[in-house]
Amino acid sequence: MARLKYVANFDRLGMGDVERFGGKNASLGEMIGRLSKAGIRVPGGFATDAEAYREFIGQGGLKARIEARIDGLDPDDLESLASCGADIRGWIEATPFPEQLEAEIAQAYRELTGGDDSVSVAVRSSATAEDLPDASFAGQQETFLNIRGLPNVMVALKRVFESLYNDRAISYRVHKGFERSAVALSAGVQRLARSDRGASGVMFTLDTESGFRDVVFITASWGLGEMVVQGAVNPDEFYVHKPMLRQGKFPVIRRGLGSKSQKMVLGDQASAGRSVRTVEVPEADRNRFCLSDDDVVKLARLALRIEEHYQRPMDIEWAKDGVDGEIYILQARPETVKSRKSGDSQERYRLKRKSEILASGRAIGHKIGAGTVRVVKGASEMGRVKPGDIIVTDMTDPNWEPVMKRAAAIVTNRGGRTCHAAIIARELGIPAVVGCGDATATLKDGEACTVSCAEGDTGNVYRGILEIEVTSREYGEMPKCPVKITMNIGNPHLAFDFQALPNWGVGLARLEFVINNMIGVHPKAALEYPDLPADLKREVEHAARGYRDPRSFFVEKMTEGVATIAAAFWPKPVIVRLSDFKSNEYKKLIGGARYEPD
Amino acid sequence: MLGFRGASRYIAESFRRCFEMECQAMRRVRNELGLANVEIMVPFVRTLGECAQVIELLAANGLKRGENGLRLIMMCEVPSNAILAEQFLEHFDGFSIGSNDLTQLTLGLDRDSGLVADAFDERDPAVKAMLRQAIQACRKAGKYVGICGQGPSDHLDFAKWLVHEGIESLSLNPDTVVETWLQLAREADASAKAKVAAT
Numbered sequence: 001m002a003r004l005k006y007v008a009n010f011d012r013l014g015m016g017d018v019e020r021f022g023g024k025n026a027s028l029g030e031m032i033g034r035l036s037k038a039g040i041r042v043p044g045g046f047a048t049d050a051e052a053y054r055e056f057i058g059q060g061g062l063k064a065r066i067e068a069r070i071d072g073l074d075p076d077d078l079e080s081l082a083s084c085g086a087d088i089r090g091w092i093e094a095t096p097f098p099e100q101l102e103a104e105i106a107q108a109y110r111e112l113t114g115g116d117d118s119v120s121v122a123v124r125s126s127a128t129a130e131d132l133p134d135a136s137f138a139g140q141q142e143t144f145l146n147i148r149g150l151p152n153v154m155v156a157l158k159r160v161f162e163s164l165y166n167d168r169a170i171s172y173r174v175h176k177g178f179e180r181s182a183v184a185l186s187a188g189v190q191r192l193a194r195s196d197r198g199a200s201g202v203m204f205t206l207d208t209e210s211g212f213r214d215v216v217f218i219t220a221s222w223g224l225g226e227m228v229v230q231g232a233v234n235p236d237e238f239y240v241h242k243p244m245l246r247q248g249k250f251p252v253i254r255r256g257l258g259s260k261s262q263k264m265v266l267g268d269q270a271s272a273g274r275s276v277r278t279v280e281v282p283e284a285d286r287n288r289f290c291l292s293d294d295d296v297v298k299l300a301r302l303a304l305r306i307e308e309h310y311q312r313p314m315d316i317e318w319a320k321d322g323v324d325g326e327i328y329i330l331q332a333r334p335e336t337v338k339s340r341k342s343g344d345s346q347e348r349y350r351l352k353r354k355s356e357i358l359a360s361g362r363a364i365g366h367k368i369g370a371g372t373v374r375v376v377k378g379a380s381e382m383g384r385v386k387p388g389d390i391i392v393t394d395m396t397d398p399n400w401e402p403v404m405k406r407a408a409a410i411v412t413n414r415g416g417r418t419c420h421a422a423i424i425a426r427e428l429g430i431p432a433v434v435g436c437g438d439a440t441a442t443l444k445d446g447e448a449c450t451v452s453c454a455e456g457d458t459g460n461v462y463r464g465i466l467e468i469e470v471t472s473r474e475y476g477e478m479p480k481c482p483v484k485i486t487m488n489i490g491n492p493h494l495a496f497d498f499q500a501l502p503n504w505g506v507g508l509a510r511l512e513f514v515i516n517n518m519i520g521v522h523p524k525a526a527l528e529y530p531d532l533p534a535d536l537k538r539e540v541e542h543a544a545r546g547y548r549d550p551r552s553f554f555v556e557k558m559t560e561g562v563a564t565i566a567a568a569f570w571p572k573p574v575i576v577r578l579s580d581f582k583s584n585e586y587k588k589l590i591g592g593a594r595y596e597p598d
Numbered sequence: 599m600l601g602f603r604g605a606s607r608y609i610a611e612s613f614r615r616c617f618e619m620e621c622q623a624m625r626r627v628r629n630e631l632g633l634a635n636v637e638i639m640v641p642f643v644r645t646l647g648e649c650a651q652v653i654e655l656l657a658a659n660g661l662k663r664g665e666n667g668l669r670l671i672m673m674c675e676v677p678s679n680a681i682l683a684e685q686f687l688e689h690f691d692g693f694s695i696g697s698n699d700l701t702q703l704t705l706g707l708d709r710d711s712g713l714v715a716d717a718f719d720e721r722d723p724a725v726k727a728m729l730r731q732a733i734q735a736c737r738k739a740g741k742y743v744g745i746c747g748q749g750p751s752d753h754l755d756f757a758k759w760l761v762h763e764g765i766e767s768l769s770l771n772p773d774t775v776v777e778t779w780l781q782l783a784r785e786a787d788a789s790a791k792a793k794v795a796a797t
Contacts, residue, residue: 241631249632348773471773478776479783483760484767485775488746498772502779507694507769508639508746511620523616551619558623559631566633575671575694575746575769577639578620582603597602 006052007104009111010045010190020049022126022186027332031306038305041328045190046108047126052101053161053185062095066165075171078383078402085167092162097154105157109150109189120146120192120266122330123156125163127185142166145224146192148270153189155271160187168398193330196265196276197322199290200225201235202418203299204335205242205307205314208426209364209417210496213313214567215253216240216300219418220291222281223263225317225330231395231412231419232278234258234362234435236289240300241567252296253563254492255556257546258416259435260286287545295320298327306332336427349454352467358443359411361436363452363459364422366497369409369431370450370465373443390451390461392443396421404428409451411439411461433459457493478502486575492518492561495568505572506565511579514561515589519543519554525591526550532591539590604642604673605652621659628666637669639694644676646685653689663691671742675699680728683735692742693732694769697749701725720749721756733763744769754781761786 013021013029021029025047032042057063066088073084097105113119123144142163144156163169164185193200201220206213221228221235228235237256245251260281267277291299299318306329307314317331349368374389376382382403385391391400391407395414404410404424410432412421417434425432431453433439443449443461450466453459486507489495492514521543525532529540529550544553566574587596602610608617628634638661643649649672653663656670663670672679672686675696679686687693697720698709704725707714719725736743744767750757751771757778760768770778 241633244632247632250630251632253631478779479787481779481783482786483765483782484744485779485782486744486767486769487772487775488751488769489772494772501772501775503775504767505635507744507767523619526619527615555619555622555626558620559626562623562627562636563631563633566627566631566636569635570633571635573637573669574633574635575637575639575744576624577641577673578608578624580604580641583601 004104004108006055006101007046007048007108009108010042010047010188013047020051020186021047022050023333024124024126024331025186025188026126028188028190031309031329031332035305035309038309040302040305041326043191043193043328043330045112045121045188047186047188048101048105048157049186050184052098053187055098055101056095056161057092059095059098062091065091070170070174073170073174075174076402078167081167081171081402085165085170088165088170089162092165093158097158102154105154105189106150109153112189112191117149120148120194120270121153122188122190122192123147123153123160124188124190125160125185126188127164143226144275145226145264146196146266146270146275148275152271152275157187157189161185166399168401171402190330193319193328194321194323195319196224196263198320198325199223199322200317200319200330201228203303203316203318204418205303205316206335207239207496208335208422209366210500212496212499212568214242214570215496216242216245216303217417218291218296218299218303219258219416220289221258221260221263222285222290223265224276225319226276227262227264227278228416228418229317229420230397231415231421231434233260233262233416234414235260235416235418236291237417238291238296239564239567240296241563241570242300242304243570244567245297245300245304250293250297251300252293253567254560255289255546257287257289259437260290289546291320295327302327302329310334348471349452350469350471351450351452351454351462352469354462355450355466356463357460358449358463359433359436359439359461361411361433361439361459362415362417362422363455363457364417364425364432364434365429365453367429367431368450368452368454368466368468369407370468371408371448373445373447373449375440375443375445377440390443390449392439392445394440395419396424400424404430409433411436411443411451413437413439431459433461436461456491486573489565492564492568495565499568503569503572505569506574509562509565509574509576511558511561511577512581512585514558515579515581518561519557520590521550521554522586522589522591522595523554524595525589526554536591536594543590604644605640605648606642606644608640609648609651609655617655618659621656621661625660628668634667637671637691639671639673640690641673641696642675642699643672643686644678646682649686649689663689669742673746674732675703677704677728680732680735683732684739687735687739687741690741692744693736695729695732695743695745695747697725697729697745697747700728700747701749704728720747721753721759726759729760730763733760733765736766737764742766750778754778757782758785 010029011032015030017026147156203218218238219235221233227233235258239254241251241253313335315335319328371388371390376393379399385403387406388408390409392411412434415434450462484504488508490510490513544550547553583596669691672690673696674693746769750768751774
């Protein structure tokens with residue numbers, strides 16, 4: 001492509017272009033230029049620069065009108081925020097692109113598709129103040145997938161320009177204090193990886209809950225990645241141990257099967273708004289992992305190379321193309337929450353007593369929040385949330401951010417560890433329990449509840465306001481101790497947290513938690529499958545979903561439990577005690593009554 | 599508490615295939631995943647006979663002591679373990695003391711029974727005699743000795759006593775790690791200073 005004024009091919013961009021092309025597009029260019037030799041595949045594309053946006057917004061006094069409209073806006077007044085946003089977006093839509101910009105886009109698009117209008121592209125924003133290390137802007141701007149044909153690309157680009165003035169973006173920038181006029185926007189047009197026929201997700205080069213740096217954490221679901229990013233599905237999860245990956249061992253230390261009930265696939269039309277649709281995932285696909293172990297390892301390797309290149313913890317969107325079978329990297333940006341925390345202080349929340357559990361899901365953060373439940377059906381009801389309430393809803397999206405910061409806790413039906421609610425809750429430092437399934441039904445509007453994320457992987461919502469205890473201590477360098485201090489660990493999900501304490505390793509890793517909570521099946525029931533009575537057989541089958549058979553499920557889950565603890569403390573010694581159940585404890589497992597004496 | 603558990607369960611014919619799964623998981627963690635920092639601990643070994651059998655069974659399941667650096671540790675939690683410590687230690691790389699069961703079995707009480715639970719105390723002289731015997735046997739044999747019962751997490755004086763007796767490691771509940779570490783360090787520091795002052 002000849003050098004154009006407003007538009008550049010991704011392969012010409014690098015990290016030096018953040019100001020002109022925004023963090024996302026610059027990062028894509030950087031990976032294409034510097035990492036393709038290391039096996040990182042990024043779909044090709046082009047981007048418009050900040051100058052193109054400024055030129056556009058400078059036409060006919062549009063910019064001055066916009067700034068005057070925002071001036072004096074109270075971003076917490078949701079009604080005036082909404083009308084302000086709607087006005088501005090209307091003005092942008094009515095303003096045409098400057099001629100030269102339009103011609104350059106057309107040229108770059110032709111070169112990208114080779115004139116084939118059936119090629120699908122994704123059109124995304126890349127705000128130039130976005131993705132800075134202290135602001136994740138989770139899903140802040142728009143993405144349009146499966147756009148085909150130049151006229152549709154033009155419309156989608158306009159919509160991307162508008163997205164700089166959607167309500168949440170206005171609110172976010174006013175709150176964070178970004179200078180309005182300093183924010184510009186670059187738009188990227190990129191070949192669409194066909195994960196509608198494969199899988200996609202997000203991965204982090206650390207554990208997002210504890211900040212533990214020795215793992216790659218991968219989430220994955222069927223179809224286009226928006227479902228995972230938005231948190232509309234509970235994805236599969238995988239943890240990969242970096243040191244063992246580097247040593248060429250089998251490094252997958254933990255898997256979690258997500259429900260993955262829906263997926264986003266291509267729609268029939270090629271224009272913004274109708275180009276994708278959401279469909280139900282067949283049960284057989286829900287009950288198996290959407291990635292093979294080989295894919296998981298491949299992804300983790302890519303994550304490691306990207307982290308090594310950028311020299312910091314990264315947050316990476318990926319897609320597995322179901323047509324060519326390749327794994328593509330769609331986005332890579334610095335991880336913004338956990339990597340800022342220092343490791344030598346310890347704040348622990350603990351419930352002093354427990355009550356009835358009303359809902360359970362994935363715990364985000366380590367805190368406990370209590371307050372009045374607000375079951376909020378949609379964005380229109382957000383005004384009902386008062387400071388200190390518990391937001392209970394199906395799922396959140398960026399439009400919710402203005403009210404999320406008021407909440408004592410957030411509880412959702414849908415979403416995994418990397419969903420929108422989780423990312424924002426982490427950033428705000430409020431507890432969230434996501435992916436509860438039925439929280440909007442089991443929690444009643446107006447009742448008092450306590451949301452606990454202080455019990456490991458599982459977050460629980462308890463009836464009533466429970467008394468909590470918060471202990472905090474700072475410790476710098478530890479003095480010399482006359483004896484080696486090690487730890488007793490039962491719950492592998494807490495191991496990544498506990499490894500941050502000063503220690504010489506694990507003096508006792510118990511298997512009982514692993515058998516009770518991660519397996520739940522009596523070993524003999526696993527062995528005697530399929531020759532079990534029908535109902536017991538079904539129960540065992542259900543527990544072992546995602547694994548080859550109940551026996552390998554038993555072995556693999558035990559492997560995962562032990563490996564998680566061993567990896568957390570590696571290379572320090574971890575003493576694992578072989579199972580020490582008594583008969584009455586074995587009896588409580590699925591099938592236990594059949595095999596254990598009274 | 600005294601039922602079908604620990605080593606006797608592993609070596610029972612009826613549990614053999616279950617135990618194989620457990621061994622397979624440990625092999626996988628250590629050999630395939632490469633996490634050879636995992637050491638294996640056998641709980642509740644009542645007799646020397648059980649001890650020999652369980653070691654043989656582990657080896658038959660690919661978990662041979664010393665292979666790929668594998669260390670085998672035995673829980674020291676039945677009085678017989680302390681009394682015959684030297685002989686048990688011939689088969690293992692060390693002891694981890696389970697002070698909960700050792701206390702119950704030495705004092706002949708069941709913690710779950712409310713009537714006698716008050717008498718439970720790891721610091722009883724009879725229990726301490728058991729502990730001393732076990733620690734000394736390990737030290738004499740040049741083997742690992744630690745404690746993973748609840749005692750040192752609950753009672754700082756007990757932790758100090760164990761350190762004084764020459765225990766190598768204290769395995770604590772995570773929430774007591776920092777506090778206990780600082781206290782023991784302070785204590786060691788103070789007694790070092792006292793020694794200097796006395797000379």
